[in-house]
Amino acid sequence: MDFATVLQVLDSTVRLATPLLFACLAGLFSERAGVIDIGLEGKMLISAFFSAAVAAATGSVWLGLLAGIVSSVMLSLVHGLASITFRGNQLISGVAINFLAAGLTVLIAQDWFGQGGRTPSLIGQGRWGNITLPFANALSDVPVLGPLYAQLISGHSLLVYLGLLTVPLTWWILFRTRFGLRLRAVGEAPEAVDTAGISVTGLRFAAVAICGLLCGLAGSYLATGLQAGFVRDMTAGRGYIALAALIFAKWRPWYALMACLLFGLLQAVALRYQNIDLGGLTIPVQLMDALPYILTVVILAGFVGKAIPPRAGGEPYVKER
Amino acid sequence: MDKLPPWADAVLVPLISLLLAAALSALVILGIGENPVDAFTLMVEGALLRSAGWGYTLYYATNFIFTGLAVSVAFHARLFNIGGEGQAMIGGLGVALVCLYLPWPHWTLALVAASIAAAIFGAAWAFIPAYLQAKRGSHIVITTIMFNFIAAALLNYLLVNLMKPAGQQDPATAIFPAATHLPTFQDMFAAEANPLFRGAPGNVTFFLAIAACVFVWLLIWRTRLGYEIRALGHSESAARYAGISPVKTIVVAMLISGGLAGLMGVNTAMGEAERLVMNSTEGAGFIGIAVALMGRNHPVGVFLAAILFGFLYQGGAELALWTNIPRELIVVIQALVILFTGALDNMVRIPLARLFARGRRAR
8 A cells, every 4th residue: 555545544533423423413413512413414414415405406515505404403403402302212203303314304395396306416616626725736736745644634614624623613612611511511511600690491402502513514515525425325224323422522523533533544445445354364344334333232341441421411400499 | 080981991091192193294294304204104105004014014923913912911910021022032942942953744623733833832931020019029121121131142143053043154054944844824815817916914813912912802801910010000909908819810810911912923033034043023022011001001002003103114124125214213213203202191081181171061
């Protein structure tokens, strides 16, 4: 394997990790506030569809992004309504949202475009263009560092860089602002937050809305950045991989970045090589596909440190009467 | 909070939730420019007014009874088993191994052996998540989701690399031997003068599903183990105080749940396709969640809800065939049923409870 191939694999790692990263941080906000969200997949999917559909209709990727975010936040609010307002089961609500998105996207796509549940392919301004960072071309002749800068660091779409910036931003919001402190408190001890006279419901709804926003970005990147258009069930379990990454990262932003890059690398390798030959021992591609899930189970089993979720996660908050 | 009378809890709440889901589904159909009344008529005609339609409806219902019961048994122990899909896939693997690699003189023997294999394989797939939940507190919802994906990858590997006959393109096993053919409704009930259930996949496994309903009822309400499962579901600390081992009960409840989900493989692999294909479960594991929620975790409720979803599935296929409405409409309806009967339960229950309380006070 030569240097150019390594660069290509790492390049696609960054691209494939981006939707995972947005979704993982989305889950982080929600679960840190005590609202478990297994509906990341559904929110990504609905955003992917509306981004692609609006971008195809208007020719503007920005309007597509907006539509994707709005649709994803709407589903978030349904989740909030069920799990915060009506104190329903958060897991069941998440499952329902995943199915709702899986069904609605194909139904509407068939009605609008009549192409068997997909949107037309996006061209030109309907997709995110790649940004060439300054000096990328000039420096590309420098050995090792030049190609590294020109191919790996430069030349991604705006959303990839936004995703990377969201990591420190999330860290800062959660650990350096008053809002973040309260948000984490509401996921650990909502009764204490309530005693301090702060609205548990309000904070949780804010967290759920941020989760919707970030899932919207994830889905939008999937359909208008990574690929050119929506096809049915295009998230293909990424929402669950993001959930796995969140557990892997033990609900911490920087570790979330690492976990998403790791899972992105696994996807990139599986995409490039069908079966990996390690001198007589062949690793089947299916093992690469399953590896994120297997690793998560190992982590959950507590063999590699203990993954302790926020204490009030999954519990609807009931004020005492 | 005001309490509801038991009959309202068992019948009225799911019924109102169902009506809400139906009303929203009608709006969705209107939204894509079709007529909900016509669509419903077409569904009823295709699924219920012809015997072949019933053959399909009951075939789907058989799947949903197994997965619905699987989710219910776990729910009684307050465990949410989302892994029915993976357990059913691995159950199908058990069926395929028994049918392909052992010689069978008669289908009855093959059915017994395949059922046992399906249950054991399904239960085995549920064992690791169950053990991790019971011993190490790993959240069973997450682990069972992960195991669904691992099951799909494993099955993909086995079908593509090991079990696919040479020269075949699609990832599936060889056709099972003719001796393992299960009688379909057509074989059982059709006569030359009266060709019933023509071409429909409904088969003798339906009766196995009914037997499973009786088994679950006996288990949950008539045995010590069932009592322990329900006690654990109500309060773990109380169960522990009463001398019930949470670890043992969690694992056993999940093994039974996985076994029931695995049994679905008998219907899909042996009863219908007569070979094991890649996506034989077709999401039935997840529909079990909706079925269990609607059926209030009672075998009778699960049976009725499974028939309803069987009707929706067959009706949805008819819609996709004759109109511009894709099959995904059923996924939307399924999502709405899960949402209203599962997550937004209180939205119906609280106003209803208030209404009943007012009625009582007036009297």
